[in-house]
Amino acid sequence: MTEPRAKRTHRRPAKGTVILLVAGAAFIGLASIVGVSDNPPGIVLLYLAGITIVLAGTHRWRNPRSFGLLLIASAVGFVLNVLIHNFSEVGAVRIAQFPVLAALLGGVSVVTFFLGVIVCPMGGVVGVLGGIVTGLRSRFGAA
Numbered sequence: 001m002t003e004p005r006a007k008r009t010h011r012r013p014a015k016g017t018v019i020l021l022v023a024g025a026a027f028i029g030l031a032s033i034v035g036v037s038d039n040p041p042g043i044v045l046l047y048l049a050g051i052t053i054v055l056a057g058t059h060r061w062r063n064p065r066s067f068g069l070l071l072i073a074s075a076v077g078f079v080l081n082v083l084i085h086n087f088s089e090v091g092a093v094r095i096a097q098f099p100v101l102a103a104l105l106g107g108v109s110v111v112t113f114f115l116g117v118i119v120c121p122m123g124g125v126v127g128v129l130g131g132i133v134t135g136l137r138s139r140f141g142a143a
Contacts, residue, residue, distance in 0.1 A: 020056035024049045046114075050122035058126055064135040071127030074120045081116030085109050 027049035036042035054070075061067065085108075092105035 016059055017056050020052045024052040024056065027052060046118050047122060050118040053119060054123045054126045058130060062134055064131045064138060067127045067131035067134060071124055074123035074127055078116050078120035081112040081120060085112040085116055
């Protein structure tokens with residue numbers, strides 16, 4: 001008697017996910033080349049990176065509730081990342097006599113700034129637009 005096949009627990013990412021992640025990384029690279037300090041094209045490239053990174057994780061979703069949860073998580077994430085950024089920025093200045101800790105807090109500050117100002121707002125945009133589109137599709141049928 002043969003045993004039933006075990007379920008696959010590991011799925012390979014879809015090509016679309018990989019393409020969106022590569023596009024996001026490319027936008028970040030281009031933004032760093034162009035520069036983002038008071039430079040609108042660089043800032044636009046960063047927002048494009050944020051939206052492609054969020055879309056990489058959500059492009060397979062078909063449920064409006066999932067997008068609603070993304071919107072709520074983006075709002076909460078924005079507030080938390082702004083708070084963490086501010087506290088780590090102040091902490092890095094206050095413990096400047098410990099260069100390793102100051103550098104670590106400076107890195108945390110940069111990452112949370114990027115997440116709070118670029119990724120979370122774009123998560124909110126994807127949450128709103130995805131919720132509207134999937135809600136309309138579920139109500140009126142796939143178009």
